[in-house]
Amino acid sequence: MDIWRQANTARGRPPTEQRIARVKDKLVEPDALVLVASVDDEVLGMALAEPGRRQDGHGSRLEELCHISMVFIHPDHWGRRMGLLLLEGISGHANKQGYTHLHVWTGESNDRAQHLYRRAGFTPSGRTRLLDSGEPVLHFVRPAAYPGKINAVLHWPVPLT
Numbered sequence: 001m002d003i004w005r006q007a008n009t010a011r012g013r014p015p016t017e018q019r020i021a022r023v024k025d026k027l028v029e030p031d032a033l034v035l036v037a038s039v040d041d042e043v044l045g046m047a048l049a050e051p052g053r054r055q056d057g058h059g060s061r062l063e064e065l066c067h068i069s070m071v072f073i074h075p076d077h078w079g080r081r082m083g084l085l086l087l088e089g090i091s092g093h094a095n096k097q098g099y100t101h102l103h104v105w106t107g108e109s110n111d112r113a114q115h116l117y118r119r120a121g122f123t124p125s126g127r128t129r130l131l132d133s134g135e136p137v138l139h140f141v142r143p144a145a146y147p148g149k150i151n152a153v154l155h156w157p158v159p160l161t
């Protein structure tokens, strides 16, 4: 939780207490897909995905859709393709579990995340909406079994410049 808070604070969007409580609930759901990026015992990031639901998450379950709920990396380690590796891990597990598609919403101003999703093979669906906070978010989609080749070489320990 601390790393998530730091990652979002570093991009100027510290999570609210309400959002933190919601994420804690999501993490213990039996269907949650959780991947952690770590080096030795140090956790550096995490991705969380869950079954997609109709009505933008409020309706019944959509068997074929995997909803990526969060991806974050400790700000000291941004740009080392850890985010890409986490997305690749999530996609692989989603594919094995029978999902056919992945989707994610990300901030219109979150250039780094948008770059990451595009690199991981996601494309904008054209849908946009406003979060309760008023922040506009964009919708990205991808087949779970991505046909293209993705360069997920980890830039470690030397950061990209």
Ligand SMILES: CC(C)(COP(=O)(O)OP(=O)(O)OC[C@H]1O[C@@H](n2cnc3c(N)ncnc32)[C@H](O)[C@@H]1OP(=O)(O)O)[C@@H](O)C(=O)NCCC(=O)NCCS
Binding pocket: 007, 008, 011, 070, 071, 072, 073, 074, 077, 078, 079, 080, 081, 082, 083, 084, 085, 104, 105, 106, 107, 110, 111, 112, 113, 115, 116, 119, 160
């Ligand atoms: C988004 C996030 C997960 C990316 O993690 P990461 O490990 O740095 O991701 P990667 O290194 O795999 O990819 C980042 C890409 O953005 C590029 N990038 C860096 N700064 C950028 C900027 N200002 N604008 C656009 N792209 C940028 C990097 O060069 C890299 O591209 P490359 O693969 O072509 O070299 C991380 O920045 C983070 O935790 N952000 C805060 C939480 C967040 O916004 N999560 C997404 C919410 S949907």
